[in-house]
Amino acid sequence: MFFQTPTDIDTVGSAAHLIQVALTPVFMLSGIGTLINAFNTRLARVSDHLEAIHKQLAAPISDEDGETGKADRKRLEAHSFHLQRRIFVLDAAILLNGTGGAATCGAAMALFVGSLRDSSTSSWMLALFGLALMCTVGALSFFLADTFLSWHGLKRRGALPPLP
Numbered sequence: 314m315f316f317q318t319p320t321d322i323d324t325v326g327s328a329a330h331l332i333q334v335a336l337t338p339v340f341m342l343s344g345i346g347t348l349i350n351a352f353n354t355r356l357a358r359v360s361d362h363l364e365a366i367h368k369q370l371a372a373p374i375s376d377e378d379g380e381t382g383k384a385d386r387k388r389l390e391a392h393s394f395h396l397q398r399r400i401f402v403l404d405a406a407i408l409l410n411g412t413g414g415a416a417t418c419g420a421a422m423a424l425f426v427g428s429l430r431d432s433s434t435s436s437w438m439l440a441l442f443g444l445a446l447m448c449t450v451g452a453l454s455f456f457l458a459d460t461f462l463s464w465h466g467l468k469r470r471g472a473l474p475p476l477p
Contacts, residue, residue, distance in 0.1 A: 338421040341445060345414045348452060349407060355459065356403040363396040392466070399462050406455035413448030416441045 370389050374382040420441035427434030 334424060335421065338417045338424070338442070341417045341442075341449075342414060345410055345417065345445075345449060348449070348456075349410050349414070352403055352407045352410065352452070352456065356400065356407065359396055359399050359403065363393060363400065366393045366396065395462070395466050399459050399466075402455050402459045402462060406452040406459065409448045409452040409455065413445040413452065416445035416448060420445060 366389055370386065370393065374386060420438050423434040423438040423441060427438065
């Protein structure tokens, strides 16, 4: 026959299992890519805000501003420090997410190398995928920290109403 169908159920089952396992890293990478995009967008907005603050700080204080100008400068410096902390937290989230993406790719590579060579790479695959999951949890934790920093900054500047 030209088209032969496999008669061994184990062969079909193992191929289906391999495809099933191979799709997991694809979905993980898709989620990591989406998170990195969101983190980069947020980082760009914070960086733009910090740049605007630095431009305001670079302007000299005029004599007619007096104490109000000095108080504004102190407030801007505190806000600049707050934004720099947020940038650090977002950088850490992006770094962890990138590491998680690389570990996910490594897990997929271990899966395929193991299936091609009929060797046992399950420990590598599990270790790399576990690392990817831990990095993603860490990145989401840093994102949560940035959210709290952002909310705290808005609350401190009086941009949010007080809680009842």
